[in-house]
Amino acid sequence: MSTLRFHAIKETFNRPVIDVEEPARRSDIFGKNVFNDAAMRQYLTKDSFKSVQDAIVNGSKIDRSVADHISTGMKEWAISKGATHYTHWFQPLTGTTAEKHDAFFETTEDGAIEKFGGGQLVQQEPDASSFPNGGIRNTFEARGYTAWDPTSPAFIYGTTLCIPTVFVSYTGEALDNKTPLLRALQSIDTAATAVAKYFDKSVTKVNPTLGWEQEYFLIDKALAKSRPDINLAGRTLLGHSSAKGQQLDDHYFGSIPKRALDYMRDLETECMLLGIPVKTRHNEVAPNQFELAPIFEETNLAVDHNSLLMDVMSKVADRHNFKVLFHEKPFAGINGSGKHNNWSLATSTGVNLLSPGTTPMKNLQFLTFFINTIKAVNEYEELLRSAIAGASNDHRLGANEAPPAIISVFIGSQLTNVLDALEKVKNGKLSPEDKTDLKLNVVGKIPEILLDNTDRNRTSPFAFTGNKFEFRAVGSTANCAKPMTVLNAIVAKQLMEFKTQVDALIKDKKMKKDDAMFNVLREYIKDSKRIRFEGDGYGEAWEKEAKKRGLSNNKTTPIALREQVSKKTIKLYEDLGIMSKVEVEARHEIEVEEYAMHIQIEGRVLGDIARNHVIPTAIKYQNILIENVQGLKDIYGKDFKKFASEQMRLIEAISAHIENINKDITSMIDARKKANKIEDGEKRAILYCDEVKPFFETIRYHCDKLELLVDDELWPLTKYRELLFTR
Ligand code: ADP
Ligand code: MG
Structure with missing residues (x-):
């Protein structure tokens, strides 16, 4: 009998039932292992607390002496929860997370103490030489350092206090995925706040929101281990299809197998403790494939939570004798896995800018952000495609189960009608009658038509789903920071342009604010028609049509990645202060x-x-x-x-x-x-x-x-x- 395979199969027959303890109410344990506001209030002085809040909201710098207070409070909190070590937790360009644990423990002249100083909280110098740097560090002969990101709260995993940080070279180049993301978030905050003020002067901040949906496979650990390809490449490189696969559609949304459910319950309890607001779980299309989705959050935190989740998923799986496969295409012939990125913009006043409102003005606000996003995607479709490129996602894009490699935007027939009507708005100032008509018959109708009435098109890579856009082409292994950096950057750039144009019409043409907006939006609708596609994204007809429209169709990673170093991209990043040419080129080098x-x-x-x-x-x-x-x-x-x-x-x-x-x-x-x-x-x-x-x-x-x-x-x-x- 061929040994490893049959040993492994035998092992699966004797899997013990793993005990899972779940709290009766999840809200009781939510965020218990997070140094959140409640914990900070308890462990920090008023001044220190205020200083952290200031840093979170306004990006202000934390004074070194205050940092000492904060670190002491954080340490006391962590020790009270059983932590013995701390680590700067960061996201190097490997796409995963990195950590190096140090004990609080330190010796003194007369014994030993538990110590964690402000310096250790704020900055560390991990030996960066073994992380990808695309030549940056060689060029500048600089060492890398990690620096505390107070906008993502510290948390305890196991017995380690984890402090989310950025990772940069001494000369300031980003060596991680978080730094450019934070810069992009800042850009869109500035740009979107300025535009949101047209509608509501009291808006002080706009936060992009992200709700990811993580798909994955759960495979018995022994079986996974028996396959060298799964071990080393994360997918099967050969294997004949099973007589039964997903033909019967009997897995999707079916009752979750007990062993998998026990795993999920355990995992979700860990997530609750870590403050990851997981909400939804279900079977996916392929056998042994599942999905998990949280309640959406502010983007930086949501990105961190997804990275953390992937790590926690693997660890909890081990306890349940499973291996999680995150690969986009672990098995030929059945569906692969993606990670839809649901994205929107939320104001400091609690308004979702991509959600239609109750008044014509609120709907004009919605249309403004909606149309600007479409325009941004139209201008930068190729860059958006490059943000999701990777060897493993190549198997999935265009494989008739996931969106094609062509980026297009789906908005549904109702909103298509609205944009068609807006396209006909006449040039220049609008008469009171025109405006009444617009408000009554076009803009005013949006909430009604969208109510429970959003079309669904599963073949679209970028779809509007009622009150958010859903970027569906992102791969399941991805670090969401990459697509989120691009999306937020291009929309930021677009909103800045919009503001400039509207202001110019108001100033030079003496137009009213809403007239000016209608005029600019009309042109945007015309300019970005080619990106809108409501049909079947899987069809060959679309490939032909997209080519006619001049849309890119970069099927493989090396070709798709080129756009990352185009003049246009470098200019975008440099204009917004998101990345320098050196940083952009280093990333490209690393990715190829x-x-x-x-x-x-x-x-x-x-x-x-x-x-x-x-x-x-x-x-x-x-x-x-x-x-x-x-x-x-x-x-x-x-x-x-x-x-x-x-x-x-x-x-x-x-x-x-x-x-x-x-x-x-x-x-x-x-x-x-x-x-x-x-x-x-x-x-x-x-x-x-x-x-x-x-x-x-x-x-x-x-x-x-x-x-x-x-x-x-x-x-x-x-x-x-x-x-x-x-x-
Ligand atoms: P599906 O796309 O599977 O039909 P939903 O439309 O209910 O599911 O939502 C999917 C995801 O969208 C969830 O993770 C949810 O948190 C996220 N989401 C909902 N609203 C927003 C928003 N305003 N911003 C970002 N993500 C959102
Ligand atoms: Mg979805």
Whole structure:
């Protein structure tokens, strides 16, 4: 019996039921391990508390002596909760989170104490040399440091106090995903607040909101471990599809299997303690695929919470003998996973700017932000596409289960009618009658038509869903900071332009405020028509149509990433103070390199499995067949073929598959060698994409055919049916 696979399967038969304790009321434990306002009030002096609040709301600097008070309060709070260590918690450009724990414990002349000073809270110097930096650190010969981000509260996980921080080089270049995000959030706050003041002077701040939906697979730990491809690449590189997959649509929204539900209950309790407001859980389309979604939050916090969640999910899964697969396409032939990013803008006065209101003016406010967002996406569709590029998301985009690689905006038929009507608003000042008509028949009607009446189009990458936009093309492994940086930056830029144009009309053409807005919005509607698409995003017809419209269709990562370093992008980031050219180029270098390494690793793993697992197994089985044929010959002499012809056909088929696999592996290795010799990162990535990756499919094809031929008892790799239907 082929060892690892059957051992693993056997292990799954004896899985114990894991005890899960849940509080009767989640609200009782929500945020218990977070240094939130309540904890701060208890552990900080009034002045320190005010200083942190000031830093959160106004971005003001925290005085060093105040920092000492804050750190002491934070430490006392953490120790009271059983923490022994602290860490600066950050998001380097690997896409995951990083932490290095230090004990509070310190020795003194006469013994030891627990200490945590202001300096340790505010700034640390992790050895940054092993994090991706795209050459920034070499260029500047600077070390990196982490700096406290007070807008995301500290929390305790396990026995460690985690302090969310940014990670930058000594010369100030961002080495993480959070820094540009914070800068983009600041830009959109400034830009959106200025525009929101047209409608309500009392608005002082606009916070973008984010509600992500995390999809994932839960696979039994032993089964996952038995597969080298899942271990090393996070996905299956081969494996014949299971006879039953998702054809019956019997998993989606079905009753959640008990073992998975126990895991979710446990996970959600951890989330509650950490202040992650998880709300929704359900089965997804594919077998053993699930989704989890929180209540939306302010974007910086929501991004941190998603990163933290992914880490917590893996840890809790281990306790339940599961492995979580975050990969966008862990299994061929069934749905992959995404991470919809629901996005909107909230004012300091508690108004959702993408939600229609009860008065014509409020609806004009809604239309202003709505149309500006569409215009921004129209101008920067290619950059938005690049923000979600990555080797693993390439499998999903355009695979008829996820949006295509073409970015378009879906708004539904009702709002399409509204925009069509606004497009006809006449040039220049509007007469009182025109305005009454507009307000009564167009603008005033919006809330009615949207009430429970928003269309749904699951094939659109960027859809308006009633009171928010939903960016659906984001991959399940993504750090939301990347798409959120781009989205908030482009809308910020757009709103600034809008403000300038409206102000100019008011000043130069003596227009009334609302006349000016209608005039500018009309032009925006005309300008951004090409990005609006209400049809089937999966169809081939759309690809053709999109090409006609001049929309980009960058199907692979190396090509999609180019837009990140275009003149237009660099100008955008520089104008807004989000990233310098050096930072932008460093990121591009890191991403193309990461892409090439991804494909390189997958190629190596596939080569190893195919040559060292599949071929030897096929030969073993072929030998059994040969023995059988030989035996039949011994018994039946020259008539043996009557009984052995099928076996002989199998022997030949196996040889043919082996030959193809071996030949393709050799060619794939040659292609890798050729790619590795190339100095230029982008060119190397393109070669990996165009010349190495295509072998994955052909090698897999023959391996999967062999899986169908070879004796199940001999097959060493845990099969799809076992991975997907073990619950
Ligand atoms: P679905 O898209 O699955 O139909 P919903 O429309 O109910 O589900 O919402 C999905 C997600 O949208 C949730 O995570 C929710 O928190 C988020 N969401 C709702 N309103 C907003 C908003 N104003 N800003 C950001 N996210 C939001
Ligand atoms: Mg959704």
